[in-house]
Amino acid sequence: MIIISAVVISGIFIYNYSTRQSWMMWQEDHYIEVDFDTEKYNMNQLKRYKEERINLFEKVSPTCDTKFFNDDESVNIWYGKNRNKELEYFTALGLHPETGKTLKPITRYMIDKYICHE
Template sequence: MHKELVLSAFKKARKEVKEATGVNMSVTGIAKRISDYMMDECHFQYHEKSLRNKYNLALKDEQDVELKSSVANCLCCYLGYENYAEFIMKNSIPLASPEIVENIIIEEEYPPKKEPSIGEKLKIVIQKNKVTLIFCSLIFLLYFGLYMVNRQQWMVWDTDRYVEVQFDVEKYGLSNLKLYKHERIKKFREVKPDCNYLFFKSDGSENLWYQKATNGEVTFFTSFGLHPETGKTLKKITPYMIRKYICETY
């Protein structure tokens, strides 16, 4: 069902690498490139080994390939299509009858309801007990504040780094004051890397982290942690993100 989709995605990736570097990348390298795209743009992980296996299966004439709808739709986005239904219609894929296309569209528009996860169930419980939760939170914050103000050091985010400050709610605001951490003060910085930046350490581990905002803006940091303004967990840098946002020739 998805054979042509997999072959088309690998064909595009191979062409992009060839045009950018002049080198014919291996199947494993191409699978890694597509896997990075899925993580960065579709926000889920699909391992390069699985992609490579699907590609090898697609090369066999007598074999078909089946993908989850999320994986298929992400590959369609990579190829410039809105969804799998548009892909098969515009490419005249064999056996793509109107009935099959209609079923695919219906499946995409009306996905089956899923059983709520443990996290979702917990969220419902929290919402039902919101008043109690808020009251308990206020009591905890009051106790925590009274106890910690005189015992802890504090820091706030200033432009591109954390700086140590005195506890002053009127000046900084309670939400901006963070408990002092020497490692954050010493090593955590927001940076604007270029092609000369050392993206990976000598042992291959990451030396840069990032966050992509909803408006498309990407910010980069020197250490792992939470974004100082949004509070979201930073992501490890990948070759795909380097080529797209920092250095096209990487």
């Protein structure tokens, strides 16, 4: 009976651990994995965990030397405005972490006008 109880309890712990929700939160210039927090969830600060967001999505400060496009002309930098209407740049397509608006792919016009202007 003790062995059966131990197996059942272990199975419950393993099931709960493997199916638990993972969460992430924006921290200055990247997402970090965090534990669930009701207050942060109610303030819309928590997002469901996405590994590609943790690994690939960062806010950057591009310069004229930044590689904006791949060899096949696909985009490396996306942009959007923050709550103060200032342009911010990111390393992947997605939603702006503060405003929730869809980021736009960088264009040569945007590079010339806002990043490489003299």
